[in-house]
Each structure stands twice: as structure tokens, then as C-alpha cells.
Amino acid sequence: MPATPNRPRRSSRAATVLLACLLSACASLSPQPLAETxxxxxxxxxxxxxxxxxxxxxxxxxxxQLELKWAWSSGITATYQTTPVVVDGVMYVSLPGSHVAAIDARRGTELWRHRHVPRGGKLCCGPANRGVAVEGDTVYVGTVDGRLIALDRASGALRWDVTVADYAGAKEATGQLDREDALSKVGATGETGVGIGAAPIVHQGRVFIGINGVGYGLHPDQGLAVVGVAGRYGRPGLMAAFDARSGQRLWQFDITGPGWEGDYRPTTPDGLPLNRDLAAERAAAPAARESWRYGGGSIYASPVIDEAQGMLIFGTGNPSPQMADSSRPGDNRHTSSLVALELATGRLRWAHQQIPHDRWGYDVASPPVLVEARGPQGERIPALAQASKLGWVYVHDRRDGRPLLRSEAFVPQRNLFTPPQPGEGVVVAPGIAGGANWSPSSWDPVRELFFVGALHLPTRYTAHTVQRPDGSVLRYASAQDTPERGGTLSAIDLGAGGRLRWQLKTAEPLIGGVLSTASGLLFSGIGGGEFAAFDSRDGRKLWSHRATAGVNAPPVSFMLDGRQHIAVAAGGNALFGLAQGDVLLVFALPETASR
Structure with a gap:
């Protein structure tokens, strides 16, 4: 049964004042225990x-001296976002379309492959998948059509297959838009629906997984264009727990529910004005009491687990309808938020909404990272850091969600929180893609540096009103990319109050994620097909490899036969115009240099 949402405590503005003194004076932040070295x-x-x-x-x-040890081609050319998982010399990867392959990590030869067959018709959100979970003798993957599948780790044979959520989609069409709108003359590549892109996580016999697509909007086949149409369609996002052996659903938390109107906040928690017409929203509320049933709140990244507090923590996406907000008055609580649930029951512990009544698609998309802070008196504070689409890293006390720190901005910002405008619209940065999108950050606890790969892609937001032949009125909002294009790779010093230690500006948006190492290296894709290593202290580029497709997935590191290996997928990203491919790359030092 869905957990009953509890009202999270309100954070006072005083609590959200940037506590640079907290983390600058404290500065030691220590790591969580490593899962496996x-x-x-x-x-x-x-x-x-x-x-x-x-x-x-x-x-x-x-x-x-790093050199390519082997490359494996999947035969599926599409957008790759997978994180390889390496256990006992075998690498497990999800492929576009939710297929799964097991690869010999020594030789790069395929051991088995599970081919996923979606049910039904058009997918809501594209084929990309962000990874699998491996526990014991089982591999788990969420699918593009909203299912959770368990596979035999040795053979890839199907063990069980359960539906996490089912939703047919909004059946939106670009043809309903204003005839003068250029977007009305193209097709659509995606629409509101249900899918799973995030990797599941397994803990103490439970598999945790969330759904995405429920606040996705309509995606015309034209760059980064998105359309949100006012109305009643969609459904609440959800996070659920399943029995790892049987697939039985143990609990479910619905992201939106009764009371989602909230407090009609005029500002973000850190005091930035949201430019809302609160009187109009309150007047519209009686006719929109059921709008939470279509409320959205997708989950785009794998959650993290705080074992000491017994909590599962994750970010949620924008409310539905996307951008077109007239049919959803109120704060739309628990969307565009950080949410912490009790591991055993799914009961809400706390929620912190970054953007009440989000009109810009500012999902909390990049996964939170658990860190540890020391307070002014040397006390240890269990904390979390999250790189936002807004362009700041936020640090919270993870026991109750209380804000502790907001970093310096890691991308340019302008016209932030200006609503979509009629006519020529308004250009806002960061745009609908962020800031930090789904790409995971990394945290070096010794150097106290938080590493973020981000995008600089300002968005033009336009509000539209269309008189239909039947006399009804269609209200929608569109978001389109602008000629500005780039990215940033940033090292943020949380021990120094969230200041930028260094930053590299790139010609292409950075989407995919980063890897830091204890030796002082940072690995990341930095453009169409370049994969590079940097000195994590100052950002100097030390090595790079030119791939045949965009390196837009998170790299990993593992030891095998006494040698450290770096692995990353090079499959590009169609949404950002980055060349697509189908290759998994594994690097190591020459054998003589590894001794």
C-alpha cells in the first residue's frame, strides 16, 4: 500500500543561510565504508x-601511459548511460532498450545476453538505461516499459519479471499546438508515460526502484525542445521495494498525494523569489483538488542508502503537467525534491523541496551523495550533497533534511525563476537540461572536493494560448534550446564553504558523470568523443583517449589480476547531438608499469 505522505517540517530561512562557517571551520569530511576494494x-x-x-x-x-586494453561492441547503436558493475571478474552492463550483457572483464568477450522485449507500443522516454544491480547470484534491471526483472547471474536466464507501474501515456501530439508555432510541424520523440531508466539498488533482501516519465511532457523531434500542455494526464511517480528473491512488492511510496498544495511558498527554501501569482493559484485550487492524481515526480537516478539512519534517499522530478502550471495550483509537494524514506516500511522521514511549483523542469536529477561534516564544536554531522539543475551544490543534514550549505554556482545563471513568457519568451540559464542533469557526481573525502560535470544550455521558455475551433482554450508552454552551448567540469571545496577550487569550461555540454580516485585523478568524458583524466587538485588534463562516439556515461575503476582498470561506455547521446555508438572501453597501464 502507498505510504501516507507526512508533512515535512518547514526549514526556516535562517537555517538555509549558507553555513559556510559550518563546513569551512569543520572541514574534515570522511568517507563511508567502501563496498569492495x-x-x-x-x-x-x-x-x-x-x-x-x-x-x-x-x-x-x-x-x-594508460592504454586501451580491450573494447567490446554491443551491436546496438544508441544513447548509452550505463555504469558497468564488476563482480568476481565479470562485468555486467545494461544496454539501450534494457537488454543486459555479462562480459569477461579480462578479455572483453561476451558471456551471455538477456534480450528484453517491451510490452505494448511506443516508449515514453527513449531507450537509455543507467545500469544494473548485482547481489548474490542475481542481476536486477529496471526496464523502459516500467518493469523490474531478475536474471540468473551465471546464465542470464529470467528468474522473475514484475510490473512496477503501468501507464499508457498522455497521447499528446504536436498537431494540437498553435499553427504559428514551429514545433507544431514536427513529430514527437517522447511523451508523458512510465519507464525506468535508473539502476535499482539492493540492500538486505530488498530491491528498491523508482519510475520516470510521469512528468516528461511532450518532446518534439527538434533538439532539446519540450512542450507542457495544461490538463489532467499523468500519474504520481513512485519509489517501491520488492523482495529480492520472489519479486513481491513490499511497499510503495507515491510521490504526490492529497495535500500536495502545501504552503504556497513565494520563494525557494534559500529565499529566491519564484514570481508566483499566489492569489490566482489559491482561487484555482478548489477546482483542482484531484490534480495530485496526475502529479508527476519522476525518479531519474538510483537512490542512496544511509544504513545508520535506516533511510533511502533520492531526488524527484518536476510536477505534471510540465511547465504549463495552470491546472496544478500550489507547491506540488514532494516534486523537484529530496526525499528520505524509512528503508523497512517506505514511511516518509523527511522531504525538502528545492523548487516549489516548478515551472522550468528543474528535476532533482543528479543523485545525492552521502558525506560527513564536522560542526563548529567538532561534532560529526551526517550530511548529503546534491548537484542541482539550478547550478549550485546543496548540502543537507541527512537526519532531517535541514539545509547546511549552498555552494558557489558551477554554471552561468541568468533570469532564474522567470516564468515562461508570451511572444518571444524569455531565455533562462540554467535551462531545462540544467546545471547538473542525471549525471552522478563524485566525492573525494580526503581532499574534501566534490566533482560535478554540468551543462550550459540556456533555454527559451514561451507561454502559449490557443483558441480551438470548439471555443475551448489550450494553454501550453514550450522550452527550446538556444545557440549557446557548452559545459563545465568543476571541483567544489565543501571544506571551504562550497567555493570553486577549479573549473574547466568545455565546448560541449558535459553529460555522463565523473570518477575520482584516491591517487588524485578525475576521469570524465569532455566532449563529442574525448575521454580524459585530470589532476583532481588543479584540473590539469593529464591524458585523453579519442573514442568513435560520445563518452557520455559514468566511468568506473576496478582491480583485476593485480592491475587497476578504468571502464566507460562510449555510445553518445542523441538528445544533446553527441555522436552515437555501441562500444565499452577498458583501459589499464602497460603490464610492466603495473608491477
């Missing part, structure tokens, strides 16, 4: 999602 057994590298490899064989001094 030899492989990469969890999607986020450990339960805390830190993506900081403990291996030190590859260093700033020898990384220039």
Missing part, C-alpha cells in the same frame, strides 16, 4: 553513492 559492485560504488575509487595504482605521474 577490488571490483565495482554497486552502481554508485558504495551505498553512499560517492563514486570515489580506492585504487592508487594509476596516478597523476603514470596516467599518461
Amino acid at each position: 577490488s571490483g565495482w559492485s554497486l552502481h554508485g560504488q558504495n551505498l553512499a553513492g560517492q563514486r570515489h575509487a580506492p585504487q592508487t595504482q594509476i596516478t597523476p605521474d603514470n596516467v599518461g
